[in-house]
Amino acid sequence: MKKSDPLLGKKLSRRDMLRLTGVGGLGLLLGGGGIGGIMATRGAAAQVPAAEVKEDTIPFYGSHQAGILTPSQNFLYFASFDLTTTKLADVKKLLELWTTAAAALTSGSLIGNINDNPHLPPSDTGEAAGLTPARCTLTFGVGPSFFDGRFGLASKRPAKLADLPAFKGDDLEPKWSGGDLCVQACADDLQVAFHAIRNLARIARGTAVLRWTQEGFQRTGGADPMGTTPRNLLGFKDGTGNPDVTNAAEMQKIVWNSSGDGPAWMNGGTYMAVRRVRLRIEIWDRSTLNDQESTFGRYRHSGAPIGAKDEFDDLNLKATDHSGKPIVPPDSHSALAHGDGTVKMLRRSYSYSSGMDLTTGQLDAGLLFISFQRDLVKQFVSIQERLSKNDRLNEYMVHTGSAVFACFPGIREGGTIGESLLG
Amino acid sequence: MKLKYAVPAGLLAVSILFAGCANNDNESSGNEAPAASNNTALNVPAASAEPAANVKAVDFTSAIEQYRAYVIEQCDQFVKETETFTNAVKAGKLEEAKALYAPARMYYERIEPIAEALGDLDPNIDARENDVDAADWRGFHKIEKSLWEGKTTEGTSEVADRLLQDAQLLRAKVETAEIDANLLVTGAVELLNEVSSSKVTGEEERYSHTDLYDFVANVEGAQKIYELLKPELAKKDPALEQTIGEKFAALQAELAPFKSGDGYVSYEALKEEEIRTLSQNLDALAEPLSNMGTILGV
Incomplete structure (x- = not known):
């Protein structure tokens, strides 16, 4: 089947396929080939009420990319790519192909048109067949190395996009750092997120290669129906102080680039910092509750700042005890991250677990x-x-990876990822 | 936690709470802000906290004084051996300096939590290359890099002089350093954490590969504290006391095959699975050791 086939105005959704399997049998779909199978598909698809899948779908198109202000999904699959081509035309082609694929992936459709030809490998790898989009978002960006000499884009590099300076205590490994391109895939289902990256990497073969990837997770919505602040692997609530993503003015101030911030192609885009932070879990586990709470500057159970009662109580860094000593330790993580409160960023982190460190036998998490x-x-x-420089938490962690990316502005329907930069 | 120095006496109320309601003045200095848990009366401001009447006061005076004597003794040796080392460095005796390097450091590694509590002394003496800004880097590891990587003593004379001064300053300061029961308990775990986070990975002695010297010294320093607290621990939780003793023995047994003459083999000679076994034995010891705080009461 061809993309331009007028009979195929609507793509085959993965869920439609599931339904169809029940209605007409798998053979009809997979073995039918040609027009007959497709016609049958369309007939079945029309019966699916649109509203049913809507809550599972985050629009791919919009003025900003999804996956930034989107409330965090349960899972992350992050991928950094290196371009192997030296031709700008190849890069443009890749982003076109990725755009088409991303639209399908985020709407729960199968990728491509060759999913029922017995003589060809299916264009969609198939492991998400029958699954909803699971609120899948795909967020694309380019790293500083994208603007080196290879593609003649050096003059378009935003001054603000540069490799991060070395921070005290960094122990960065190349295998967890950098990249020409990034894709942040988030979904409420890990298989859906994996499927997205796998297929984008497949499409990129010959043009770009995976440089590093990292899966991430947090407590799922199913385990926490109230949607309380998630806890990190040190057992503390993480993200309490995050700015409010529903406050458009605040997001404009904190997240989005607009004219005057830098090159026009970044208007509506944002900069992403990624750090792979290994936690020294075994050491943390043997530190006392008192030490743990002084380290964060918050109570473990409630998440409230030390000296306060509620998680969302103000972090009062000026409060002192009877001896004049600050109640929230000034070198605690909360106190230092907060600073004077004037500088904020939008955090959207995930926990990771990458098996075991073979040298130490400890968890790499x-x-x-x-x-x-x-x-x-x-x-x-x-x-x-x-x-x-000063965070007490540094004793319990080490930054092993680092990357920065300029995330493009949103993609308009009919447009292409990165077109404001590449035309 | 990093142990902090310079504790105002005003923290009396806090440390009574913190250090298990001890009623003697020798340990009146909590060395941490009260980051009390919220599941007990601890979450009220320290000023209003009252020692629980039913907790028996434990007198740690003797253990603390014995530990101070140990620290001073280690420091005396540290200054002496550091001087021998820096003299060799300054005399341009490369091989002699290399041989003196690791043994001299062991005296320091045994009492590292105390040094860490004394302001900038620890980074000045023991910072690794990326721990501090390049301009501020000095101490043992700077000389280590020159001796092993640069294969020369040249250009290290000034660093050697400052190292000796820092060692002498440490010796002077430990005399009056605040030591309380809480510091002992957390310090023992801290010593093993040092091993876990930098020695086990071979990062500490990245040029000389003498990590096993530090490893052993850290463990010995922790064991000393355990020995001092053992009588009290045996009263409070004999099973824990016994477990810790066994785990120390198990770790020592794992370390024994790597002895070589008066010292230890190069860390590069260890196979990955040997390092892993050491690391796992260390964790197996540190976990029960971290429960020694039980003697401090609640």
């Missing part, structure tokens, strides 16, 4: 820290410099 900000230096770097 931690946080894939992700933040979005209008200005990497003024926001992420200024906060991280403070943290890297």
